[in-house]
Amino acid sequence: MPSGPWLTRFLKGMTFLVYFYLLAPVLVVIALAFNPRDLGDFPFTEVSLKWFYMLANDQAILASVRISFTLGLVSAAITTTLGTAAAYALARYRVPGKDFVQLVLLIPMLVPHLILGVGLLLAWRLMGLPKTFALLVVGHVAVTMPLVIIMTRHRLQSISRSYEEAARTLGANGLQTFAAITLPLAAPAIVVAFLFAFMSSFDELTATLFWRPANVETVPTQIMAMLQFQIDHRINALATVLICFTVGVPVLATLAAKGLTTTLPKLRAKRLAARLAADSKSADGEVGSLGKGRGVV
Amino acid sequence: MAGAAIEIKGVEKKFGEVAAVAGLDLTVGEGDFVALLGPSGCGKTTTLRMIAGLEHPTAGDILVKGRRVNDVPVHKRNFGMVFQNLALFPHKTVFDNIAFGLKYRNVAKADVVRRVKTALDVVRLPRMEERLPAQLSGGQQQRVAVARAIVIEPDLLLFDEPLSALDAGLREEMRFELKRIQRNLGITTVFVTHDQAEALSMADKVVVMQNGKMEQEGTPDEVYSRPTSEFVARFFGQVNELTGKVVGRRDGIVDVVLGDGATVQVAHEGPVGDTLRLLLRSERVRVGKPGTAEPGASIVKGVVTSSDYLGLMVRYVVNAAGIELAVMQPKLGPLLATGEQVDLSIQPSAWMLLG
Numbered sequence A: 001m002p003s004g005p006w007l008t009r010f011l012k013g014m015t016f017l018v019y020f021y022l023l024a025p026v027l028v029v030i031a032l033a034f035n036p037r038d039l040g041d042f043p044f045t046e047v048s049l050k051w052f053y054m055l056a057n058d059q060a061i062l063a064s065v066r067i068s069f070t071l072g073l074v075s076a077a078i079t080t081t082l083g084t085a086a087a088y089a090l091a092r093y094r095v096p097g098k099d100f101v102q103l104v105l106l107i108p109m110l111v112p113h114l115i116l117g118v119g120l121l122l123a124w125r126l127m128g129l130p131k132t133f134a135l136l137v138v139g140h141v142a143v144t145m146p147l148v149i150i151m152t153r154h155r156l157q158s159i160s161r162s163y164e165e166a167a168r169t170l171g172a173n174g175l176q177t178f179a180a181i182t183l184p185l186a187a188p189a190i191v192v193a194f195l196f197a198f199m200s201s202f203d204e205l206t207a208t209l210f211w212r213p214a215n216v217e218t219v220p221t222q223i224m225a226m227l228q229f230q231i232d233h234r235i236n237a238l239a240t241v242l243i244c245f246t247v248g249v250p251v252l253a254t255l256a257a258k259g260l261t262t263t264l265p266k267l268r269a270k271r272l273a274a275r276l277a278a279d280s281k282s283a284d285g286e287v288g289s290l291g292k293g294r295g296v297v
Numbered sequence B: 001m002a003g004a005a006i007e008i009k010g011v012e013k014k015f016g017e018v019a020a021v022a023g024l025d026l027t028v029g030e031g032d033f034v035a036l037l038g039p040s041g042c043g044k045t046t047t048l049r050m051i052a053g054l055e056h057p058t059a060g061d062i063l064v065k066g067r068r069v070n071d072v073p074v075h076k077r078n079f080g081m082v083f084q085n086l087a088l089f090p091h092k093t094v095f096d097n098i099a100f101g102l103k104y105r106n107v108a109k110a111d112v113v114r115r116v117k118t119a120l121d122v123v124r125l126p127r128m129e130e131r132l133p134a135q136l137s138g139g140q141q142q143r144v145a146v147a148r149a150i151v152i153e154p155d156l157l158l159f160d161e162p163l164s165a166l167d168a169g170l171r172e173e174m175r176f177e178l179k180r181i182q183r184n185l186g187i188t189t190v191f192v193t194h195d196q197a198e199a200l201s202m203a204d205k206v207v208v209m210q211n212g213k214m215e216q217e218g219t220p221d222e223v224y225s226r227p228t229s230e231f232v233a234r235f236f237g238q239v240n241e242l243t244g245k246v247v248g249r250r251d252g253i254v255d256v257v258l259g260d261g262a263t264v265q266v267a268h269e270g271p272v273g274d275t276l277r278l279l280l281r282s283e284r285v286r287v288g289k290p291g292t293a294e295p296g297a298s299i300v301k302g303v304v305t306s307s308d309y310l311g312l313m314v315r316y317v318v319n320a321a322g323i324e325l326a327v328m329q330p331k332l333g334p335l336l337a338t339g340e341q342v343d344l345s346i347q348p349s350a351w352m353l354l355g
C-alpha cells in the first residue's frame, strides 16, 4: 500500500487524540487539586496540599465518605450472597419459569435509575415504611444485583458439572460439594463481582437522591450539594482521592483474583510438601512393620 | 442370586420422550469386571450414571448386594467413579484430590496420609502429591483419577470411557494397568466403552447394548465367536454375510453349497436341505496363492479384486464364484496383486450361524 506509513501515523495520531480527549478532564482535575489559588488559573504559580487538608477536616465530607463506604460494603455483601445463590440456581437447576425469573432479576439494569428511584420510593411509601438507611440498602442491592448475577453466573456455568458429580460420588453431600468445589472454583468471579457491586453502589447518584433519608449524604450527593451554589475547590481534591480509589480497587481486585487462583494452591502445596517430608521422616523407623501389616489400600 | 454385587431389574430412563435406557436387566457378580459396550447414544453412560445415583431411573430397580438403592443419594453409595473427562479438581493438589473422599469418612489424619500414599503406589505414581492436575501428563492424570476412586475402598468401581482421551499407545498401556489394579484389588467394576478391543481385552463379561437394551451378554469369546444377532456380529469388525444350502452331514459338520456352487464345511447340526444364514468374520478367512491352504479348512477358489494395505494388516476383497468376500489378514510375504488367482481357506468353526 503506497499510503502505508502515513496511514499508520495518522491512526496513531488519532488514537492519541482520543485518549487525550478522554483523559484530559481527569488530568485537569488532578492538577487543579494541587493549585492553592481560588480561581483555577493556569499554569499555576504554587503547589500545595491545601485542598486535601481542608477536605480532611470537613466533617460533612468525611461523614458522606463513611456513609458511602458502609452502604457500599453492606449492599455489596448482600448482593453478592443473594446474587451468587441466584446465579447458581439459574446455572444448575431446571426451575420452571427460569427465563422469566432471570428477566426480572436483570430489570434494574435496563430501567433508568430515575424510574427505579421513584418506583422503589413509592412502593416503600405504600407499604408504610419509614425512609431509613434500610431503603438505601434495599435500593442499592437491587441496582447492583444484575451485575453480580451476570458475572457469577457466567463463571458458574463454565465450571464443569462433573467436578461436582465427582465430589458427590466421593461422599460429599450437596452443601459440602458447594463449599469444597463450586465456591473455590467460582471465588475469583465472586470477589470481582463484590468489588464491582461496591464500586457501582459507591458511584450511584440518581436513585440515591430519592432514597436517602433526611441529613444522610453519600459521596455523590454530597458533591452535588457542594456544587449547587459555588465552585468548591475541595471537590478537585476529593475527585483526586476518588480517582486513585477507583483505579486502585480494580487493580487490587485483579491481583486478588490472581492470588486466589494461583498463589493459594501453590502455598497449600508447599505446606503439604513440608508435612509429607516430616511424616516420612517419622515413618522411616517403622517401615518394616507398616509394610507387612497394611492392606492393599 | 446371593453373590450378585449389582442387579438391575427392568430399569428404564426417559428424558422427556426419549428413552435412553429402555428396560434393562443385568446382573454383575461380586468381583467381576463387566464392560458395557455399544455404539454412541445406546445408553451406556445413562446406565452407569443410574448405578452411581447421578441419574434416577423412571422405572425399575437397582439392587446392590440385594438391597434396593434407588433412593440412596449419590454420596451415601460408596462407589468410586472415574469420569470420561476425569474431573480432577483443578484447584486441589494431587494429594488433596485423592484425600477428598477420606475427608467425609472420618479417617484419622495419619491414616489419610498413609492411604493416599498406598493408593499412589497402587497406580504407580509415587512422589506426585504436591502437583496440581494441570502439571501432570494425560496418563498421570488418569492414574490420579483412579487413585482417587479406589482410596475410599469402594464397593463398586465405575468407569465411563476413561481411556478415550488418551492416544493409542498410552491407551493400551492404561488398559493393562486398569486391569492389573482391578484384579489386585478385586473390586467389582463396570466399565463403559464403545471400543470393542477395550471391552474384549479387559472384561470378564461383555454386555453389548443397542437402543437402550441389552443385545447380548457373555464372556469376550462368547460375544465375539457366537453372536446371537447380526448387530453383535457386526460390532466386532467386518463380517461377510452369505446364504447356503445344506447338502450333506456327518458328525457335527455339514456340507453347505454357497451361492454359485462352492462347497464348504460348517460346524453345525441340521437336516439336509436347510437354508442357512451364515456370517463370516473377515479375519477368520485366510487367503493365499493356490496350494497354500490350511489343513482341515474348506478351500474356495477366487480372484483378488482389490487390496488395502493397512500397515499391520491387509484387507483384500476376493471374488469367489460370484460372491464378494472381505478378508483381513496380516501381511505374510508379498502383497497379492489384483486379478491374481487365490485359494481362500475357511475352518468349519469359523462360520457363525444366526438362528
Ligand SMILES: Nc1ncnc2c1ncn2[C@@H]1O[C@H](COP(=O)(O)OP(=O)(O)OP(=O)(O)O)[C@@H](O)[C@H]1O
Binding pocket: B015, B018, B019, B020, B021, B038, B039, B040, B041, B042, B043, B044, B045, B046, B047, B194
Ligand atoms: N440429560 C439428558 N437429556 C436428554 N437426553 C439425554 C440426556 N442424557 C442422555 N440423553 C439421551 O439418551 C441417549 C443415551 O445417551 P447416553 O449418554 O447414555 O449414550 P452413550 O451410550 O453413553 O453414548 P456415547 O458413547 O456417545 O457416550 C442419547 O440419545 C442421548 O441423547
Ligand SMILES: [Mg+2]
Binding pocket: B044, B045, B046
Ligand atoms: Mg457416554
